[in-house]
Amino acid sequence: MRKTKNFIKNRMRNDNARQKEQLERMKQLAKSGKCFFCKENYLAVKASPVIYQSHHWYVKKNDFPYIGSTHHYLIAYKKHITKPTHLNKVAWLEFLKTIRWLEKYTGVKGYSMFVRSGDMRYTGATIDHLHFHFIVGGPKKRHSEIKDNILVTLGHKKTPDSY
Numbered sequence: 001m002r003k004t005k006n007f008i009k010n011r012m013r014n015d016n017a018r019q020k021e022q023l024e025r026m027k028q029l030a031k032s033g034k035c036f037f038c039k040e041n042y043l044a045v046k047a048s049p050v051i052y053q054s055h056h057w058y059v060k061k062n063d064f065p066y067i068g069s070t071h072h073y074l075i076a077y078k079k080h081i082t083k084p085t086h087l088n089k090v091a092w093l094e095f096l097k098t099i100r101w102l103e104k105y106t107g108v109k110g111y112s113m114f115v116r117s118g119d120m121r122y123t124g125a126t127i128d129h130l131h132f133h134f135i136v137g138g139p140k141k142r143h144s145e146i147k148d149n150i151l152v153t154l155g156h157k158k159t160p161d162s163y
């Protein structure tokens with residue numbers, strides 16, 4: 001395995017950043033050594049406000065929404081865990097309630113959710129802290145092409161020059 005400077009404390013991957021401001025924030029976080037999504041750190045930085053929270057979760061807009069999205073929210077676990085398989089039953093039940101709240105809050109007809117987990121070289125994640133994405137675009141065009149879709153990295157094609 002080739003380690004790079006981008007592999008900062010195994011928490012962030014700068015090379016997965018999509019926007020300049022996002023990269024700058026990540027660099028600042030790296031200096032402070034703090035995880036952006038841990039609740040106590042999140043509240044200390046200038047970012048979108050928390051719009052909902054329960055004992056285990058909080059919800060906020062993604063400060064760097066995917067191009068073409070009309071809604072892009074993040075549902076983050078308050079404490080620092082990295083995998084959905086680390087959640088207990090109570091946390092899952094709260095997660096269900098949170099999604100139901102978000103469905104009502106947005107009032108959308110359809111949405112997609114996803115989560116990245118584990119080694120960030122495989123997932124496209126920028127920060128290794130459990131957070132789910134809730135994302136909505138517009139209705140499909142009659143003659144839709146792949147370029148009309150919201151593009152998101154969920155993994156990378158295996159190639160000879162893969163890490």
Ligand SMILES: [Zn+2]
Binds near residue numbers: 035036037128
């Ligand atoms: Zn964290």
